[in-house]
Amino acid sequence: MQEVKFRGGGFAPRPIPFAGALTLLLIVAAWQGAASLGWISTRFLPAPLAIIRALVTLVQSGELRLHLAASLSRLAYGWAIGTLAGLIVGFALGLFSLARTPGLAIVSALFPVPKIALVPLFVVWFGIGEGSKLVTLGFGVFFPTVINTLAGVDGVPRNLIRMGQSFGLSRAAILAKIVLPGALPAILAGFRITTATAIILLVAAEMIGADYGIGAFVLSAGNLYDTDALLAGITILSLLGLAISWLIGRLERWLLAWR
């Protein structure tokens, strides 16, 4: 006789509380340790403490506030413009046959184009000021938003729409009460991608003709080979990304409690 062996385990990863934050802390600690022990030349890679010192200087001089304010406002406006346009176009493609095929052709042709490469063109079109920066961000955010919104609208179960029709809901009511909430999970998932895209494009856009902004700061630090300040700027961008991703998580938990 032979005992039946269990073979049904695995393939079910679970989240471990605090493991994420702990991992990042350990890496930074190891990095600092290696730098303090002289294993890593600080000329080659600044130590975390040096980066923190650079950050403190930035805060105390009031410079950080100026850079961050400029960047955050560009980020907010650029992302909002791209998101709004993307939602409108995404819904149009999802709802109207006339918009769908032609629109999809345009979107598919332009989506893979690296937006950073277009920055000089935008500068020519919209000037070296804020206009070109917002357009760069908006353009980059627009396409993934369209794709995600369209996927969300297409994913709304057909039977729910028929149910709405069978209860006499108007077209507008079906849109507001069935299509929009049904597409929301996909739209919010898209926000994670588009906010990260926006941060990447923000830095690229601020590298041309900006006095203030994290991107401008990182560029000038890089030109001076002030690697402490450079990494301080990068750290701020990373923290910004983490904060936005946390915010979206809260938003999802609030809006998608029904899932």
Add this chain to the structure above:
Amino acid sequence: MTVKSAVSLSIEAVGHSYRDLRVLDDITLSIPAGQVTVLVGPSGCGKSTLLGILGGLIAPGQGRVLMDGPIASDCLNPLTYVFQDFALLPWRDVAGNVALGLQAAGLSRDARAARVAEVLALTGLTDFATAWPKQLSGGMRQRVGIARALAVRPAVLLMDEPLSALDAQTRALLLEEFSTLIAASGVTTIYVTHTLSEAALLGQQIVVLSRRPGRIRDIIRIDRPLIGRRPGDPDLMAIESRLWALIRDDAADAAREFTDAGG
């Protein structure tokens, strides 16, 4: 709850095809007011298509459907469905789902709340008013489906295999509840099923459809009222046997047919 619905339907020479696939052929039938008409037939014979045509969700290829009789003033959606897959909005709680048709009809908030409370009580859902659909069992979800339908006080209730997604015990329980609710409301009902025991328990007029293209094969009337019918009653069993004799060969043939996905 209300007086018997006085609304009847006449189906006049209705036929339908999906591209080359002929699914319904020359269906002429009257649906009497205030009674339960059951449609039975092998799967794929066009029952759902016919129900879709009756409720205005599918435009018939041929023929037409007429609705006759006065619609009560408190009726907000004369032709109202209960769906096989429940079709609840997952982002609305139970009360929100039940209120959907009332909102569409522009009912005031107070009137809405009153009607929702009434049908939730009727279907035993009062304690679940704020639950999300995902928190409910299949049987409870279909209770929400019937509550949502009754809330608009329909003139005609269109039920497409409302129990076929449920397990046998839940099905038996819910069938009793449906029977009571339908009898109490007196609503004209069209009930699609391929379960013959359901047909015998609920039907006052049982319409047997042939395999695709669905044609009317026979109509069996049961004059006994719904109240008091019990599973296992000898005369109901006899009707089940008669239905089975009518359907057997068609069902066997239909099962061997190639078909595209759907149902």
